Amino acid sequence: MTALRAQTPHHEKMALHTALYWIRSGMSSIFLQDANTLVLNPDDLITILLHIREAFPRVERITSYARSYTIARISDDDMARFALAGLNRIHIGMESASDEVLAFVKKGVDKKTHILAGQKVVRAGIELSEYFMPGLGGKALSTESALETADAINQINPDFIRIRTLAIPETSALYTDLQNGTFSQMGDVETARELLLFLDTLNGVSSTVKSDHILNLFQDVDGTLPGDKETITAPLRSFLEMPPEDQLLYRVGRRTGIFTSLADMDDPELMNHALKAKQAHQVTLENVDRFTAEMMKRFI
Known part of the structure; x- marks a missing residue:
């Protein structure tokens, strides 16, 4: 194995390292790459899923990213077929359910479609992770983004709500908006207030909240609703009460x-x-x- 590694080009070494890591971790999960795998023809995707299950019988979970506007166009029957073929978790980057925020960042989707897609995944019996991005609406739309997103989540009741704090790459259009004053970015304190408002507005959901990303100020915002709501929001309240x-x-x-x-x-x-x-x-x-x-x- 050592001799093989020495003769292998760099990009192939990286692939080999990834494969070895997967084997050592038990080969229990597979993540379909790309940001919107469900754009494939349903029959093609099912062929892929069935092949994975046949080739790797030890796999317990197959996960994919997907976009709301893509899922909204898929029939409930096809979604059920995906579940039966082995697709058992989908991640959707909702980010916000405010139509004004979604239009500003050119997300290509509206609140109604976010809700339709999320409910479609839940009906199919596939685990759903929805992502919320506090700060995406800037100072002007912070409150609206928190309230509208919480309302959409309340109607979907996903398995997971994942927090991803806004960061703005200099290559993005939003960075240009920031530079010319069209967008007013919030700081950590304002972002904490928005996140707390979002969490406080969640009602009737049994989702697990995860803040597991290095960009998040509070990785300990973690727990399952409704029982852990006080624990989930406690770090935010403590921070906002600090001098x-x-x-x-x-x-x-x-x-x-x-x-x-x-x-x-x-x-x-x-x-x-x-x-x-x-x-x-x-x-x-x-x-x-x-x-x-x-x-x-x-x-x-």
Whole structure:
């Protein structure tokens, strides 16, 4: 195996490494690549799913990304066929269900279609992850985005609600809007308020909330509704009740990788590292939003 690796081109080594990792992890799940696999002809996709099940009988889960406008055009019968063939989890990047936000970012979908697609996945018996992106509406549409998205989620009741905080690559059209003043980006405190409003507005759902991404300020916003709602929202409430200087210190610690949760602020050693990072980067209440935006670019 060592000799084989030495003779293999770099891109093939990467593929080999990925395959070995999958084998060592038990070969229990497969993620169909690309952002919208369900755009395939239904019969073709079912052929692929059945082949996967035959070739890898140990696989327990097959997952795919999909777009709402694609799913909305698929019949309930075909969705049921996908489930029967082995597709058992779909991720949809809802991001927002505000029609105004969706139109501004040219998402190519509206709230009604998001709801239709989500309900279609749930009816098929396929696990559904819906993504919410606090901050996508900017300061002007923050409240509307939170309320409209929560309303859509309430009508869908997905298995998972995944949080993905907005970050703006310099190559994106939204960055141009930011530069010319068409879009007003929110800082961490405003984003925390939007996320809390969204979570507080969820009602009648049994979804599991996950904030498992490095761009999120609070990875401990985690639990299953409705029972864990108080636990899920507790980090947000605690942060918003902090004095501004403490909020700043947590933001610096989190964005530099020192903190993983608010509880880390109880650790004197970690707090000392955060204070040193604040001093080294010369972060103040006046420039902390710019500092945060720059740090987040490292993970885009």
